[in-house]
Amino acid sequence: MLKKAKILIADDDPLNRLVLEKTLANDYEIFLVDSGEKALTFIKSTAVDLIILDIVMPGINGYEVLIQLKENSTTHTIPVIFISANTSHDDEAKGFELGAMDYIAKPFSPIIVRARVRNQLLIKQKNDLLEMLASIDGLTEIPNRRYLDESLSREWRRSRRAGTPLSVILMDIDHFKRYNDCYGHRAGDDCLKRVAHALVAACERGTDFIARYGGEEFAAVLPDINQHEALKFANKLRNAVNALAIPHKASLNAAHITISIGVATTEFCQVHAEHILLEEADLGLYEAKDSGRDKIIARVIAAS
């Protein structure tokens, strides 16, 4: 059975809440709150697909709630429909300018509310699908560089706020040009897919993922992971690729496919920009290549 979409209704008028709930409860999972503050608190713990937001409420009004939703990277894409007795064109225009998807005037017709909610949810479904497709690498079907960059940016901001460690791993298949030259580009593609899937299978924590960073390069962002743990994980990734034992007779360092790995860690997230982690991991990777390949070099970033 398809999961019902979750809708949060924030309105200080109990009668409006009741009527809206009755209008939508057959088709959706409904959550009710009576203030802007409660709406913001609620969405911190529960991911919803749509918010129906009253504008005039005591405390934080609907406009301010929407501004805060748009500023937060985890809530900025949730569609918001304003519902209000303020029906001047200026009020409506202000709502749209702030990023609302639709505006329903009170008193409202249940049929129109149902139709508008359905439209917004359809648009969201399509947007979510596009977003997912834009984040997946076409060949290996694992997250791509865009996804990794966004995730790194988010995790770096989170670690910086919390003062927690953050590690980044960059991996590169050794002598891959020679592999292509020896076995052909199609075999090279197959090799990339097998390596990608072995790396993904080595991830145990739900928060860890492997991305194809480009060409024959892969990367991982590891929130809350210090250097010791990052090294352990890097070793597991290296072993996972070695265990595939993909023959590589043109390699200059082994008889099978191997990877070199660079690890960068900031223990208390002192780095002032996320790209520094990638640059340090890249330096580690360069050193790993230089010192014979099939190696891991880890670097800790001091405060900057």
Ligand SMILES: Nc1nc2c(ncn2[C@@H]2O[C@H](COP(=O)(O)OP(=O)(O)OP(=O)(O)O)[C@@H](O)[C@H]2O)c(=O)[nH]1
């Ligand atoms: N088959 C295939 N090859 C790719 C793909 N993307 C990048 N490559 C190849 O990966 C190779 C990378 O070569 P180099 O950057 O010279 O590195 P390398 O041969 O792995 O040598 P080292 O990194 O120094 O060990 C190039 O020949 C690219 O054509 C791809 O999607 N499919």
